[in-house]
Amino acid sequence: MKLVIISGRSGSGKSAALHALEDQGYYCIDNLPAAMLSQLPEQLSVGSNEPPKVAVSIDVRNVPGALEQFPKFLKKLKDQGIDCEVLFLDADSDCLMKRYSSTRRKHPLSNKNVSLSEAIELENRLLAPVASEASIRIDTSPMSVHDVHEQVKSRVVGSSTKSMTLMIQSFGFKNGVPIDADFVFDVRCLPNPYWDESIRKFTGLEKPVQKFLGSEPFVKEMLEDLKQFVDKWLPRFESGQRSYMTIAIGCTGGQHRSVYISDQLGVWFSQRFDRVQVRHRELSK
Structure with a gap:
């Protein structure tokens, strides 16, 4: 099974990346709890043949401490013989601020005590254990949704070839x-x-x-x-x-x-x- 784990700060284009892989025939799961990663191969193979290509999105909405254990979860998958690749999307903080301002969406970490800028920087720290394991990083700051689609297809789907x-x-x-x-x-x-x-x-x-x-x-x-x-x-x-x-x-x-x-x-x-x-x-x- 080929497993692509997509993560990144909110507003960086994770949904667009997941849709791009879905268009390429990947079985996609959005917002999977990080602790369930190691159980994924077993769950997908219950009652049928497991999908050959799977993509999951993991974001900051996890139980406390789960993201810190991401390297351990990833190692367990690899020990099971799963071909894993971590795709981390990000954009500069000013760009993320503009995206949230234009869409008027609420950041998952912002509240009456935490401003948008503070939430963006907090998310950066919380996702650091995931970012450290990334095999592919994409800066989406200058990109449109179409550009994100093309970059993901090029880097992830294209990476299945032996040539770098x-x-x-x-x-x-x-x-x-x-x-x-x-x-x-x-x-x-x-x-x-x-x-x-x-x-x-x-x-x-x-x-x-x-x-x-x-x-x-x-x-x-x-x-x-x-x-x-x-x-x-x-x-x-x-x-x-x-x-x-x-x-x-x-x-x-x-x-x-x-x-x-x-x-x-x-x-x-x-x-x-x-x-x-x-x-x-x-x-x-």
């Missing part, structure tokens, strides 16, 4: 570091096309900026160093049963240098690995 998926993502430090990044590289030391008014309006995907950065020796040197580092260590992670890895490349605004470097790395690694994706966080907004 490499995501290369550009971002701007002024908007925060992606929370789902495994490696973060800072390219703000490189020459900045922003200060050339003739090419400022273009992005790292367009020829004027590409020509500017492609002619800079430091840019070429940075690219070669990043290629060598990832090329050396990625197979080590792949042999450790990692199904997905995100490499984040950041500059100040996420428009020029990080976009160019990410795009160049994507082209190069696509020739060496089967599953390579490139995403530009700031350009997609």
Whole structure:
């Protein structure tokens, strides 16, 4: 049995993730008490053949202390020979605040004594034992529901193949570091096309900026160093049963240098690995 455990802070997209897997043929269970995880295989096999693919959602609405024992529950499942994967969704706190404000829904931890912002931070602490076991993390801050669907299908359904998926993502430090990044590289030391008014309006995907950065020796040197580092260590992670890895490349605004470097790395690694994706966080907004 393949078991995907979905968790994350309220408002991060857990329901969308569960629906995405349901569309892919998974037997889905919403808001399962964490203590029942180890009983799941036995319960599903009663009276019939157990489903080959199961997805369960676990959130902060659990009995006191249950989430702290999540690593123990997960180990028990794995000891039973269950193929488990933990998908943890999250978004930055400001984004979660905006989502709750727009939908006017009540946060499960908020009450007359606990404000929304306090509830969001409390939930972060309570879910820490689950987050620490995550094999896949997705930052949904810049994503629509459709984007969440696509990312879940790509990372979870696609991870059933033996080849690890490499995501290369550009971002701007002024908007925060992606929370789902495994490696973060800072390219703000490189020459900045922003200060050339003739090419400022273009992005790292367009020829004027590409020509500017492609002619800079430091840019070429940075690219070669990043290629060598990832090329050396990625197979080590792949042999450790990692199904997905995100490499984040950041500059100040996420428009020029990080976009160019990410795009160049994507082209190069696509020739060496089967599953390579490139995403530009700031350009997609």
